[in-house]
Amino acid sequence: MSDERSEVAEKVVTGIPKAVFVDDVDEYMKRADINESAEVxxxxxxxxxxxxxxxxxxxxxxxARLKTQVPDIKTxxxxxxxxxxxxDSPEDLKMHFQLSDNLYAKAKVPPTEKVCLWLGANVMLEYQLDDAEKLLQKNQEAAIASLEQVDADLGFLRDQLTTIEVNMARxxxxxxxxxxxxxxxxxxxSS
Incomplete structure (x- = not known):
């Protein structure tokens, strides 16, 4: 019972209202705001x-946005x-950069302590490698948690849609x- 209450409380936080199943259609139709009008x-x-x-x-x-974001963060x-x-390596790193869909460029990158991260909204910031790793790790965890929450919300929402559709049929x-x-x-x- 406590799991059921926590699930309902969780759904209130996500903003998806729970659909009420109409068990007794006669009683439902006698409500004051409906006045026995099936059209209403x-x-x-x-x-x-x-x-x-x-x-x-x-x-x-x-x-869909999160499913593309998670692999980008991981990369x-x-x-x-x-x-x-x-x-700490004395030799340069050899890299391939994608310039467009079918165009790549080769580059030699000297070892570095800093990296620039594209944060979106035309914002790029320079970070120390350790700080960049922490930020990307935090972003990856948040994106995965958000994706799991969206999956749970979609499952809950499908149940609510089914309930409403059954109510409409009844x-x-x-x-x-x-x-x-x-x-x-x-x-x-027959109902």
Whole structure:
């Protein structure tokens, strides 16, 4: 039970509201804000569905960005570690730099104690190799944790979408049965 509470509390922090399953459609339809109008109930459920779909799009976009960011950080971290291992070496490092998709350049780089890191938003800073390694390690851990959180949020969000879709089907079926009962015909759809 405590795991369930912590999971619900965690989801409140991420900003994804929990969808409530409509177990008793008759009771749900008697609520004051719906007034037994299936169109209003379906419109409310469709609005919630649209919000969840928007959140899903944003999380999917964030996941794609993180999936490209993590390997880039790992590559930068490996380069910094390689520079650290060669900083006391008397000979220059031979490097290949990618200038464009199909164009590479060769360069000789003297051993160094410093490296410049591209931080984004047109910002590049010079760091000591040890500081650069610490920063990249911290960024890599944060990106991996963020990717795991996005995966968990997407799983939770898919469950909420399923709940809303089931609710929509149940309300629609309730309305069909109600209309058929009003016409005096037997209902063909069961909920």
């Amino acid at each position: 109930a379906l419109r409310n459920l469709e609005e919630s569905h649209s919000k969840y779909k928007f959140m899903e799009y944003n999380l999917t976009t964030k996941k 930068s971290l490996n380069i910094v570690r390689h520079l650290q291992s060669k900083k 309300v629609y079926n309730w309305d069909v049965k109600r209309r058929q009962a009003a016409k005096g015909t037997s209902p063909a759809i």
